[in-house]
Amino acid sequence: MLKKLLSFILVVAMVLSFTACGTKDEKSTTDKTDTTTTAPTATPADTEDAATDEATTGIAKEDLKVGVIHIGDPADGAGYTFAHDQGIVAMQANLGLTDAQIIRKNNVNDADAVAIRTAIEECIEEGCNIIFGTSWGYMDTMEQLATEYPDVIFSHGSGYKNNGTNMNNYFGRIYQARYLAGIAAGMKTQSDKIGFVAAMGIDNSEVTGGINAFAMGVESVNPDAKVYVKVTNSWFDPTLEGQAAEALLDMGCDVIAQHADTTAPQMAAQARGVWGCGYNSDMTKDAPQGHLTAPIWNWGVYYTKAAQAVIDGTWTNENYYGGMDDGLVDISPLSANCAEGTQEAVDAARKQILDGFKIFEGDLFDNQGNQVCKEGEFISDADITGAMNWYYKTVEVK
Numbered sequence: 001m002l003k004k005l006l007s008f009i010l011v012v013a014m015v016l017s018f019t020a021c022g023t024k025d026e027k028s029t030t031d032k033t034d035t036t037t038t039a040p041t042a043t044p045a046d047t048e049d050a051a052t053d054e055a056t057t058g059i060a061k062e063d064l065k066v067g068v069i070h071i072g073d074p075a076d077g078a079g080y081t082f083a084h085d086q087g088i089v090a091m092q093a094n095l096g097l098t099d100a101q102i103i104r105k106n107n108v109n110d111a112d113a114v115a116i117r118t119a120i121e122e123c124i125e126e127g128c129n130i131i132f133g134t135s136w137g138y139m140d141t142m143e144q145l146a147t148e149y150p151d152v153i154f155s156h157g158s159g160y161k162n163n164g165t166n167m168n169n170y171f172g173r174i175y176q177a178r179y180l181a182g183i184a185a186g187m188k189t190q191s192d193k194i195g196f197v198a199a200m201g202i203d204n205s206e207v208t209g210g211i212n213a214f215a216m217g218v219e220s221v222n223p224d225a226k227v228y229v230k231v232t233n234s235w236f237d238p239t240l241e242g243q244a245a246e247a248l249l250d251m252g253c254d255v256i257a258q259h260a261d262t263t264a265p266q267m268a269a270q271a272r273g274v275w276g277c278g279y280n281s282d283m284t285k286d287a288p289q290g291h292l293t294a295p296i297w298n299w300g301v302y303y304t305k306a307a308q309a310v311i312d313g314t315w316t317n318e319n320y321y322g323g324m325d326d327g328l329v330d331i332s333p334l335s336a337n338c339a340e341g342t343q344e345a346v347d348a349a350r351k352q353i354l355d356g357f358k359i360f361e362g363d364l365f366d367n368q369g370n371q372v373c374k375e376g377e378f379i380s381d382a383d384i385t386g387a388m389n390w391y392y393k394t395v396e397v398k
Contacts, residue, residue, distance in 0.1 A: 058313025059129060061095065066307055067103045067123030067131035069138055071110050072236055072261060080236070080261040081106070083280040084134045084157070087299025094304045095311070103128055110137025110235070120145050124152055130310050132303065133157060135235070143167060153315060155306055158206065160386065162319055170302050171206075173323035175213035175384060177295035179359050180331045180346050181277045182217020184292045185225075185255045187339040188275050192225040194218060195248025197241055197258040197265045201231045202397070205388040207259045210295075212392040213359055214257055214277075219394055221345055228253060229397045238264040245269060251398065255292070266291055275337055282332030292342075294332045301328045321381065324353055366390040 068088050072081035085104070092102055103126050105119035116138050123131050124145075130153040133142050139159040146154040146167040154167040162168050185194050196214065200207045215227040228251060230244035241260045245268035248256060256269040256276040263286040269276035270290030278286075278294035302320050309315035322328030334343055353359070361378035365371055372390060373379050379388070391397065 058311060061097070061311050062101075064095075064097065064130075064307065064311055065101050065103060065126065065128045066091070066097070067105070067120070067126070067128035069108050069116070069119050069123070069131065069133045069135070070104065070106045071108060071135040071137075073106045074104075076262070078263050078278070078281050078283050078286050080280045081134070083297045084132075084299050086281070087297070087301075087303045088132075090298075090300025091303035091307055094300065095307055097307075108135075108138075110135040113141050116141040117145065124149055129153060130155060130307065130315075132306075139169075153310060162317055165317055168317045168319050170306075170320040171385065172297070172302075172321055172328040173381065174295055174297065174329050175209050175359060176324045176353050177329045177331050178210045178213040179217035179220075179353070180349055181257065181293055181295050182214040182219075183221050183345050183349055184331075184334060184338055184342050185214070185257060185275075185277050186218035186220070186222035187342050187345065188292055188337070189218075189222065189225055189255045191252050191254045192222065193251060193253040194225055194227045194255045194257065195245065195251070195253030196227050196229045196395075197244045197248070197256065197260045198229050198231045199235050199260050200233065202389050202391065205384070205386050208391065209384045209388040210259050211395060212388065212390075215392045215394045216359060217349070220349070225394070227257075227392075227395045229391070229395060231397065232260065236261040238262045241265050242268050247398070249274065263287065278332075284332065284335045288335075290337065291335055292338050293334050296330055296332050298327050298330065301326060324350070360384060365393045367393050367395050369393075 070081045070084065074082050074085035076082055088102060103123050105123065108119045109115050120131055132155050134157040136158045139156050139161050142154045142156050143161050143163060146163050150166055152166065156167065156169045158171050159169050196211055198207050198211060202208055211229060218225050218227060228248055230248050232240040232244050234240050241262055242264035245256050245265035249268065249272050254274040256265045258265040258279050260279065263278065263283050266276045266278050266283045266287040270287040275290045275292050276287060277292050281294065281296055283294050284291040301322060306315065324330060334346065358378040360373060362373065363375050364373040
């Protein structure tokens, strides 16, 4: 989850020493799995050189306690928090941990530093060895507490901070899945108007990068279609998300995609007899007549890896940035609502990605007519996640 982006962008601008594009033949660290930086202001592409070899002392599996701080409630059954918690559930099953070894703190407002501190300190008091903070807004408080509690491991989802010792961050190439979902949307639309409910605006690279990848997926199968964006300026607000979707539907959009936490946009699309692409988890069960597919996170890939490293005594503060190749991201199974031929198109694109297609490569232009990448070059993961403050040429903000 992304907040306080302005300060982040200013820091990144000073730290990054590479350009937005690299050559396609260049062997960058972003071509490798599980590579990110450990510098406090680092971004995903600055990887192996900055990583330290600091490791924890191993502990017996039965002595491990895992804390997780959620912005919402997993009981919602879909969306952002649900997806993260399903990753915790998978980790627990993979490692054979008991329920008593998992400490959850739900509905922790990521704009309330006091609430964040309280939740984390309660996890520490209950003996947690590692604490996962799943929302962007937890970042600064986690950084402060990591200094105060050097024997506890702090792992922050999204964000960019890494204190070089006992705090890292984790995220992934969700733009790969966004591209595939765009194919499903582009093949389904009849109006050539596709709506996108966005939690944050152009200054938020995580959201903007996802929108752009989605729009490029749409364009790959339907060059006549456009993507119309409505920003809520909120990570979790079912009412605002539903209202944004309704506004896009009133414009004639017949597919509604989203970078928003809840199922509200999908429910709105279904109620109007059209279609949608959800986010974070498979939302077909929530909108069975309208849902096509959703970019999804399989967070258990990382949570299992991190918790096992704590047990083994091999945990380091190296950041994690996974992708489709290690199973962290994908799309949910295509529903029966998809257009004929969608599965074949998606399968072909997935193979391209796994074979090295970077999505943001070649001649690319923003919606102001500026060239943002050239033939033979690609945009790095660092800039996709930290400096993509422009919209693709087929995107329009309403």
